[in-house]
Amino acid sequence: MKNPDVIVIGAAVVGCSLAFHLARDGAKAAVLDKGRICSGMSARSGALVRMHYTFAPEAELAWKSFTYFTHWPEIVGPPGCGFVRTGFAIVVASENVDRLRTNVAMLQRIGIDTRTIDPKQLWEIEPEANVEDVAMAAYEPQSGYADPVATTQSLANAAQRAGAEFVLDTPVAAI
Numbered sequence: 022m023k024n025p026d027v028i029v030i031g032a033a034v035v036g037c038s039l040a041f042h043l044a045r046d047g048a049k050a051a052v053l054d055k056g057r058i059c060s061g062m063s064a065r066s067g068a069l070v071r072m073h074y075t076f077a078p079e080a081e082l083a084w085k086s087f088t089y090f091t092h093w094p095e096i097v098g099p100p101g102c103g104f105v106r107t108g109f110a111i112v113v114a115s116e117n118v119d120r121l122r123t124n125v126a127m128l129q130r131i132g133i134d135t136r137t138i139d140p141k142q143l144w145e146i147e148p149e150a151n152v153e154d155v156a157m158a159a160y161e162p163q164s165g166y167a168d169p170v171a172t173t174q175s176l177a178n179a180a181q182r183a184g185a186e187f188v189l190d191t192p193v194a195a196i
């Protein structure tokens with residue numbers, strides 16, 4: 022590509038998402054990576070798709086991104102992200118109950134579908150969970166996991182369909 026409008030460094034989940042959005046909005050985007058698509062930390066992700074963060078801007082971003090996971094075929098297209106809804110719970114012992122309540126209230130103000138539940142409610146949701154030393158849990162019924170490599174590859178494919186160019190095995194030495 023000659024004279025790209027934007028050069029994206031890194032063809033992992035963030036770079037491929039950036040390239041997809043830029044190209045979709047009409048920019049000439051070139052993506053450079055020193056390795057292959059998804060050869061960085063993205064391939065090592067634990068794959069959780071959840072909104073429980075303690076930093077409000079991060080939680081807001083996760084909530085906005087969540088629509089992508091639930092509507093992937095319409096927004097991004099093939100081959101898909103492998104999202105599976107399982108529900109997500111984070112548990113705390115008694116000394117952290119107040120902090121968890123405060124955090125869940127912050128997440129609810131953003132609009133995130135989350136609530137606190139007691140150990141009995143958690144056990145009813147997941148009977149195999151050992152809830153003996155659990156004082157409280159935050160529960161997100163809509164959350165789950167996705168396939169990090171498929172997610173990245175799908176964004177890369179969508180970026181390419183929209184006109185972005187990938188230049189791989191090309192380390193960037195300076196900016």
Ligand SMILES: Cc1cc2nc3c(=O)[nH]c(=O)nc-3n(C[C@H](O)[C@H](O)[C@H](O)COP(=O)(O)OP(=O)(O)OC[C@H]3O[C@@H](n4cnc5c(N)ncnc54)[C@H](O)[C@@H]3O)c2cc1C
Nearest residue numbers: 031033034035054055060061062063066067068069192193
């Ligand atoms: C063990 C683990 C578990 C995780 N679990 C989760 C989870 O459950 N849920 C979640 O949402 N997040 C999780 N994360 C975080 C998530 O994986 C990262 O936030 C995300 O992958 C970062 O993506 P990225 O595109 O910014 O960077 P990376 O995936 O690290 O990609 C950076 C890219 O830049 C390229 N690059 C670097 N330097 C150069 C250069 N000089 N020239 C050219 N290319 C270069 C690399 O080759 C690489 O492809 C986890 C991370 C780890 C490590």
